[in-house]
Amino acid sequence: xxxxxxxxxxxxxxxxxxxxxxxxxxxxxxxxxxxxxxxxxxxxxxxxxxxxxxxxxxxxxxxxxxxxxxxxxxxxxxxxxxxxxxxxxxxxxxxxxxxxxxxxxxxxxxxxxxxxxxxxxxxxxxxxxxxxxxxxxxxxxxxxxxxxxxxxxxxxxxxxxxxxxxxxxxxxxxxxxxxxxxxxxxxxxxxxxxxxxxxxxxxxxxxxxxxxxxxxxxxxxxxxxxxxxxxxxxxxxxxxxxxxxxxxxxxxxxxxxxxxxxxxxxxxxxxxxxxxxxxxxxxxxxxxxxxxxxxxxxxxxxxxxxxxxxxxxxxxxxxxxxxxxxxxxxxxxxxxxxxxxxxxxxxxxxxxxxxxxxxxxxxxxxxxxxxxxxxxxxxxxxxxxxxxxxxxxxxxxxxxxxxxxxxxxxxxxxxxxxxxxx
Amino acid sequence: xxxxxxxxxxxxxxxxxxxxxxxxxxxxxxxxxxxxxxxxxxxxxxxxxxxxxxxxxxxxxxxxxxxxxxxxxxxxxxxxxxxxxxxxxxxxxxxxxxxxxxxxxxxxxxxxxxxxxxxxxxxxxxxxx
Numbered sequence: 440x441x442x443x444x445x446x447x448x449x450x451x452x453x454x455x456x457x458x459x460x461x462x463x464x465x466x467x468x469x470x471x472x473x474x475x476x477x478x479x480x481x482x483x484x485x486x487x488x489x490x491x492x493x494x495x496x497x498x499x500x501x502x503x504x505x506x507x508x509x510x511x512x513x514x515x516x517x518x519x520x521x522x523x524x525x526x527x528x529x530x531x532x533x534x535x536x537x538x539x540x541x542x543x544x545x546x547x548x549x550x551x552x553x554x555x556x557x558x559x560x561x562x563x564x565x566x567x568x569x570x571x572x573x574x575x576x577x578x579x580x581x582x583x584x585x586x587x588x589x590x591x592x593x594x595x596x597x598x599x600x601x602x603x604x605x606x607x608x609x610x611x612x613x614x615x616x617x618x619x620x621x622x623x624x625x626x627x628x629x630x631x632x633x634x635x636x637x638x639x640x641x642x643x644x645x646x647x648x649x650x651x652x653x654x655x656x657x658x659x660x661x662x663x664x665x666x667x668x669x670x671x672x673x674x675x676x677x678x679x680x681x682x683x684x685x686x687x688x689x690x691x692x693x694x695x696x697x698x699x700x701x702x703x704x705x706x707x708x709x710x711x712x713x714x715x716x717x718x719x720x721x722x723x724x725x726x727x728x729x730x731x732x733x734x735x736x737x738x739x740x741x742x743x744x745x746x747x748x749x750x751x752x753x754x755x756x757x758x759x760x761x762x763x764x765x766x767x768x769x770x771x772x773x774x775x776x777x778x779x780x781x782x783x784x785x786x787x788x789x790x791x792x793x794x795x796x797x798x799x800x801x802x803x804x805x806x807x808x809x810x811x812x813x814x815x816x817x818x819x820x821x822x823x824x825x826x827x828x829x830x831x832x833x834x835x836x837x838x839x840x841x842x843x844x845x846x847x848x849x850x851x852x853x854x855x856x857x858x859x860x861x
Numbered sequence: 862x863x864x865x866x867x868x869x870x871x872x873x874x875x876x877x878x879x880x881x882x883x884x885x886x887x888x889x890x891x892x893x894x895x896x897x898x899x900x901x902x903x904x905x906x907x908x909x910x911x912x913x914x915x916x917x918x919x920x921x922x923x924x925x926x927x928x929x930x931x932x933x934x935x936x937x938x939x940x941x942x943x944x945x946x947x948x949x950x951x952x953x954x955x956x957x958x959x960x961x962x963x964x965x966x967x968x969x970x971x972x973x974x975x976x977x978x979x980x981x982x983x984x985x986x987x988x989x990x
Contacts, residue, residue: 459870459877568989575868595868626982627911631989633876640872649872654988655915655979656899662972671973681978681988691977757990 440553441486442795442803442823442836448481448583455479459637460576462630465832479572480834481580483797485805485821486841491553492591492819498557498731499809499816502547505729506562509721510536510712521737522717523754523782527696528687531708534698540707541605542813543638543678544570544598549807552793556730559722560790560806561752565706565714566680568630569808569835570594571637573820577837589840592818594810595641601813602645609647610675610703618646621676621705622668624654631680638678654681659691666694666702678705683714684755716785717754734788740765741786748789753779759830764789773827792827801825805836900942902928908940914950915976915983925950951976 448454455463463479487495513522514536519529546567551557574594581590606612609619623639625631639649650668657674658667666674677695679686683706686692695704712718719735726732734741740749748767756762760777766789794802803823810817824833901914903925913925927950928942982988 457877459873461877563990566989571873575870575873578868624978626979626988628988633873634989636872636876637870640870643872644869653899653979654982655976657978658973658975659977660973667973681982685981685988686978689978689980695978 440491440551440793440795440805442483442797442805443486444483444798445481445584451479451481454579454583455576458576458579459633460572462633465834476832476834478834479576480823480836481584483803483823483836484584485836485838487553487591487838488841491551492840495549495551495557495591495807495809495819496816498549498559499547499811502559502562502731503545503811503814503816505722505726505731506564506713506718509718509725510709512725513712513718513721514709518721522712522715522721524711524715525687527693528683528708528711531696531698532711533709535707536709540703540709541608541705542707542710542811543601543605543705544813545706545710545713545811546570547809547811549809550790550792551807552791555791557807557809558731558733558790559719560787560792561716562713562718563808565710566682567808567810568634568680569820569822570810571633572835573808573810573818574598575637577820577835580837581839585839590818590838591840594812594818597812597815597817598638598641599644602642602647604813605705606646608703610701618648619676620648620650620672621678622650622652622657622674623678623680624652624657625680626654635678635680642678654679657691659694665700666691675701676703676705682755682757683708683711687711715754716752716756717783719785719787733790736786737783739786744786744788745769750787750789751784752787753777753784754782755779759828759833762828764827775828775830795823797825803836806833900928902926902942902947906942906947908942912983915980927952 452463460479463477464475465478466475513519514533517529519526519532524532544567545562545564546569547562548560549557550560574592578590578592578595581588606619609621611619613619621642623635623642625635635651639651642649650672652668656669658669658671659665660667660671663673666677668674686695694700695702696708717737720737722729722732723735734744740751745765746767749765751763751765753761756777756779759775761779762775764773766772792804792806794804797803803825804827805821805823808820808822810819812818819838821836821838822833823836824830900908901911903909906928909925914927926947929946929948
């Protein structure tokens with residue numbers, strides 16, 4: 440895995456905006472005096488070998504399979520309390536698992552240095568984002584900057600194909616015509632709007648009728664005893680870019696969790712088990728010394744972790760919030776802010792995230808977001824950070840596969856280290 | 862590894878165009894035109910942070926309103942809504958213009974409550990991760 444500096448396209452903002460990626464720049468951090476930084480960062484790219492991609496793909500498929508094993512384990516032994524899953528969610532989890540309610544997608548965050556096997560940092564199983572930039576924006580970048588080269592990316596095709604396989608399972612499916620209606624709900628945020636609109640796009644290409652709405656606009660009809668949209672139409676199939684643990688704690692949570700309701704939810708309730716970082720400890724208990732896992736425990740750092748360093752993560756935190764990194768023998772400590780942690784923590788041995796030379800005396804630490812679409816690995820995106828935690832100020836950097844690449848063919852490789860892509 | 866077909870987008874194209882035009886319905890959540898934008902406004906229809914409409918208040922009295930649809934106008938450093946419909950906080954939203962009517966009774970619509978989801982997403986920004 441190599442990181443290359445590259446001159447951004449002069450009009451890159453206009454080009455990614457034309458694709459709908461309007462959140463290409465992250466605003467300055469409040470009170471920190473920091474300048475806005477590009478979220479979409481094409482002042483660099485990562486180059487992987489075919490062998491790298493094979494290893495990432497295999498690791499992703501393997502981790503997906505082991506995660507399904509872990510769900511079965513949690514359900515068999517009713518380990519819900521250990522994971523902080525509320526009792527009122529258990530029936531929905533078990534019923535959706537028994538019914539094999541299908542999943543659309545998930546994103547494994549992997550550490551991979553090109554040498555050791557990729558290891559799982561965590562699994563965004565319920566509400567993963569950065570999908571559109573991985574599926575479409577980096578592909579458009581590749582086609583313009585490196586035409587003819589390849590990328591680990593069949594996300595778009597796989598999404599459409601997966602929606603098509605899910606279609607008969609949706610409520611209202613009629614084989615003679617007229618796709619089922621799927622409501623897509625999200626919070627009032629541009630990034631989430633883009634993700635959901637893209638998913639609607641792929642769903643509609645698979646023959647589904649889609650309706651978008653804000654999560655807060657979902658209604659409950661007390662007479663009909665069902666969730667409805669702004670037009671009072673019954674919601675029978677719901678894609679929600681809204682965490683299960685949030686929904687479960689809210690007034691309409693029981694309606695979403697009612698396994699007897701004629702409501703098909705994507706992602707299904709059993710994903711609550713996997714979107715919980717406690718699953719890292721469950722996986723290690725089940726598959727200790729697995730090459731794609733690192734030691735993790737719910738019971739505080741082990742002696743080995745204390746010696747070699749560990750990361751403490753809240754069970755339900757998002758975007759790197761409330762993460763504490765403790766170096767070996769307490770030599771250093773990094774903490775991020777946030778309001779998570781009351782639900783408990785998982786302790787994970789520090790994983791070997793590579794530090795790539797950024798060419799300006801600093802390093803960047805890439806984390807690979809490897810996607811499961813349906814039941815198979817389908818592509819990847821890379822987010823990098825100069826710090827130690829991949830958070831909401833990390834940058835998305837495109838990638839290429841170094842198949843038959845001849846650098847003499849491309850004059851765009853001249854590094855411009857004064858440019859930060861901004 | 863490589864895609865076998867060209868990427869074709871329809872809804873995303875609409876989203877991109879809406880963002881390029883800076884249309885006020887950018888965040889409506891629907892580009893098929895059947896869902897209205899909702900803004901929290903004060904008595905003068907001046908846009909205020911959404912939290913003003915969602916934060917619990919003693920006695921349930923809100924000096925703010927939800928504004929659906931319409932256009933945003935910038936004036937004097939503030940943004941004002943116009944051309945849409947204003948409702949009390951907690952009241953059901955108006956039926957979107959052009960939507961099918963008569964399919965359900967008014968009584969049925971009155972039996973609908975909203976806002977039972979989404980509270981934890983307020984103020985956090987993205988819900989994805």
